[in-house]
Amino acid sequence: MKTRERIIVTSLALFNQFGEPNVTTLQIADEMDISPGNLYYHYKNKTEILSELFNRYESQMMELLDVPEVEISLEDQWLFLHLVFEKIAEFRFLYQDLVNVLSKHPKIANRFKRILDKKLTASITILSSLQQQRLLEATDQEIKATCHSIVLTITYWISYEMVSRGADGDAIDLGKGVFQVMSLMVPYLRNDARTHFQEMSTTYL
Structure with a gap:
């Protein structure tokens, strides 16, 4: 699975578990074991992920x-x-x-x-x-x-x-x-x- 898709899958799981307002992009990156910069390369912010x-x-x-x-x-x-x-x-x-x-x-x-x-x-x-x-x-x-x-x-x-x-x-x-x-x-x-x-x-x- 490519990184961009992994970000979406991981974000959905975290949003469902903790609620979207309670999840940050840093938590998503940490859960995926990637750098925040790698995440921002694909999505500039959490709003883009939500969209x-x-x-x-x-x-x-x-x-x-x-x-x-x-x-x-x-x-x-x-x-x-x-x-x-x-x-x-x-x-x-x-x-x-x-x-x-x-x-x-x-x-x-x-x-x-x-x-x-x-x-x-x-x-x-x-x-x-x-x-x-x-x-x-x-x-x-x-x-x-x-x-x-x-x-x-x-x-x-x-x-x-x-x-x-x-x-x-x-x-x-x-x-x-x-x-x-x-x-x-x-x-x-x-x-x-x-x-x-x-x-x-x-x-x-």
């Missing part, structure tokens, strides 16, 4: 959230959520200290808001598909409100887990997060779909 990490997160997340307008099953929704939670966990430093990180980096803040908007659009697309298949019975207003709750839960689940259970970032139970989000849909699922959801829950958790 590269966010570029990768943004690209991967936006691709994941590009949900096609086709028939989507409950299994598809479950898998979609799991993939989203996995990506958030991979770049969890963004979510662990969200307000602080975004307040210091306004350019990233604007792009992160677009990701939130994309999460909302993807959720509405999925729930609308379930509605059209008569698996879910809800008004358009109820779907939109539920999707806002879905985005809220997805965005803050890692922080909630870490605070409520004292969980280490690597020990966060993503399955519970997926289940919690899916549970938001339960009041609107029709009988057969609700039974199917309960069966999936038993095997998944």
